[in-house]
Amino acid sequence: MKSVLRFMIYLIIVVIVVAGGGTIGFISTMNSGMSTYDKSAPVLNNVQVPEYDANKPTVAVLLANEVTEVFDFLVPYEMFAMTEAYNVYGVAPERKIKSLTGGLDVIPHYSFDEMDTLLGKSPDIIVIPFMPILDEKRYAPVREWIQKHSTVNTTLLSICNGAENLADTGLLDGKSAATHWGDVNRLIKKYPEVQWVKDQRYVQQGSIISSAGLTSGIDATLRVISDQLGDAAAKKVAEQMSYPSYDYVLNPHMEPFNAKLSDITYIMNNAFQWKKVKAGVLLYNGADELDLSSAFDTYDMD
Structure with a gap:
């Protein structure tokens, strides 16, 4: 009996040590991916900004003060730029160096105030990547800018967990939305006013489009391009990217993802x-x- 008890105690200790070490390691890895630029900012006077064409619609791809998901920001930015039919800009609360996950730092073309002055109206499209809310005070300007520009003439496009940022504004209340499959159950509890959809790569609700995880953002972006420029323009971008799943642009239904062994x-x-x-x-x-x-x-x- 004592030997069994001793074995159980040893087993519990091993489990605690292994699980604890693994938890610390996992958290450390996640935090390293969310690291932010912490050096003295260089002079940004000579940074080139794409020329503004008043005859083209404008796409504003958001950057947070702290960190923004790298795929969610770069891929829609590149796709809209590929059409050559839009003014495409990275915008942030301040025109200072911003960090993307993975260690890439970028400089926004405009601050929110500069973008407002340039356009004199809301952007035609606002792309909302996943921006972890790490500091409420520093994040608040992003929320307020999205809310300010949620007009009937502006398309809001959230990519992956950017749906959480969109839900945070209250603009998804009473609407359906998609997000990354690994976070959908958490968001169901956090934002019960939203009808979270698990079996679509993107959900389109009027001028609001939300995508599921990662590459589903490609489908949602192509959907917006197709709606505004035509199917031929969207297919051309898909071909330039060698994207093989254009069928999802036409029909976003899919088998829900679940964790596997x-x-x-x-x-x-x-x-x-x-x-x-x-x-x-x-x-x-x-x-x-x-x-x-x-x-x-x-x-x-x-």
């Missing part, structure tokens, strides 16, 4: 690979946003 590899890698390999990514003029997002989003969480 194979996902344990992802969890174990992030929990117990404490000494991460540091890798550099070569940045050069003309670097492709799609390629950059693939590198920074994939290897940061590998």
Whole structure:
């Protein structure tokens, strides 16, 4: 009896140590992916901004003061730019260096106030990437700017967990929305006023479109391009990207994702690979946003 009790005590200790170590490792990995620019900001006077064309609709892709999901920001930005039919700008509360997940830092083209002055109206499209609300005071300007520009003439496009940022504004209350499958149950509890949909890659509710996880954001962005510029323009962008799943643009229904046993590899890698390999990514003029997002989003969480 004593030996059984001793075994159980040892087993419990081992489980606690392993689980505790794994939890610490996983949290550390997640936090490293959310690191923000903390150096003295260089002079930004000579940063080139794409020329504004008053004859084109304008797309504002949001950046938070702290950190923004790299894929959610770069991919829609590149896709709208590929059409050559829009003014496409990265905008943030302040025109200072902003961090994307994975370690890539970017400079917004305009601050919110500068964007408002330039346009004199709301942007035609606002892209809402996932922006973790780490500090309420620093995040508040993002929420307020989305709410300010939620007009009938503005399309709001949330990418992946950007639906959480959109739900945070209250603009999804009473509406249906999609988000990343791994967070949908949490958001059902956090925002019960929203009808969260699990079996669609994107949900379109009038001028609000929300996408599910990652590549579903490609479908949602192509849907917006198709609605505004025509199906041929959207197909052209998909072909330029070598995107193989255009059928989802026409019909977003899918089988709901659920956690599988194979996902344990992802969890174990992030929990117990404490000494991460540091890798550099070569940045050069003309670097492709799609390629950059693939590198920074994939290897940061590998």
